[in-house]
Amino acid sequence: MKDIIIIANPSSGKKQAEEYAAKAQSLFEDNQRQADVRITESEEDIVKYVKEASSNKYDTMILLGGDGTVSKAGESLKDEEYRPKIGIIPTGTINNIARGLGIATNIDQAVEDLVNCKEQITDVGMINDKLFLSSISAGSIPETVWEVSKDQKEKFGSLAYFIEGFKSLREEENYSIEMTIDGKEMKVDLTLLVIGLSNSVAGIPNFFNEATYDDGYLYLFGLKKSTLGEKISVMTSLLNDSEALSDEQNKGFVIPFKQGSFKNDHNLNVALDGEKGPCFPFDIKILPAFLTFLVPEN
Structure with missing residues (x-):
């Protein structure tokens, strides 16, 4: 099992994903954790990197993006036997999923909170065949x-x-x-x-x-x-x-x-x-x- 994969969507909202991906990676390393970074160039990349996180059994998947990014990642895990824990660094426009989970919408605070967090098991919705x-x-x-x-x-x-x-x-x-x-x-x-x-x-x-x-x-x-x-x-x-x-x-x-x-x-x-x-x-x-x-x- 690998440790952490950070999936950053640079086209999301405030367009600061790459900068904060590097900051999160450095913060994890300071806390003796290994983090790999993946930068998406298309929606298909989100699916590809989420599948990588699942198949390689990463313990944690950190998503930098907005609601669309997080939703796409969740949908990509729908049929996977292994689903890693998910952290969110909200860089989107509304960031409603993060808000509903009590995650800070201040990006710097959200990054810092990832090293002092707890797990929350959550429900999802299914409409027809989509999460x-x-x-x-x-x-x-x-x-x-x-x-x-x-x-x-x-x-x-x-x-x-x-x-x-x-x-x-x-x-x-x-x-x-x-x-x-x-x-x-x-x-x-x-x-x-x-x-x-x-x-x-x-x-x-x-x-x-x-x-x-x-x-x-x-x-x-x-x-x-x-x-x-x-x-x-x-x-x-x-x-x-x-x-x-x-x-x-x-x-x-x-x-x-x-x-x-x-x-x-x-x-x-x-x-x-x-x-x-x-x-x-x-x-x-x-x-x-x-x-x-x-x-x-x-």
Whole structure:
């Protein structure tokens, strides 16, 4: 078994991956640990180096990148018998997976925390045959997520998503969704559907207030057709964990569940961990205790 492999995506977010890969390697060596560095040049390289980490049985795999990099790495481990522990140095735009795990989004702090960390066994989600580590969403607002260009991300950072999302509020469309949630059937018209694994969604802390990466549940948020004022009211109740959100007269609702199927008459794609994902219909379920991440000791 080898010790540590550092996989750095230089095209991610702040484009500082190579610099911090060298810093992390030096820090590990100062703590008597051997770290090999791999720099990716394409998405295919992420898959190649993750497979190398698995086949060579590296104890730990450190990922320098954003949500897309971490999600791709998790997906690449889906069918592997051996899955190394995963550390994250978040250099992306939103870094929602790191936020949900309690990993510092300050890059220097995240690097330092890797030498004083603990293991956290985490759940993942499965949509059709693909893993996801953060969230999936559907509706006019999520469509803007995967339409945000790399140039917009570099220029505006996380604000790029909110700029495009705000534009879509005036263009929202109502979708009729047929859902079977843990065996219970329901049909509802929604403008926004979000399914997440942790409390953090799109960089918003406490979006799903009670959710954790190891509780064995997925969490669904549905937003019905509503005015801008009603949307603000719903989101305020959601983020404040208000019991008013469960009132059927309100425009939004949250459901914890373990597996479900979703149908829609439109050829609607979901956003999957910030990228364009599969389209309706889809099946989704929780895979409990699937990966092990390194998180800060404190």
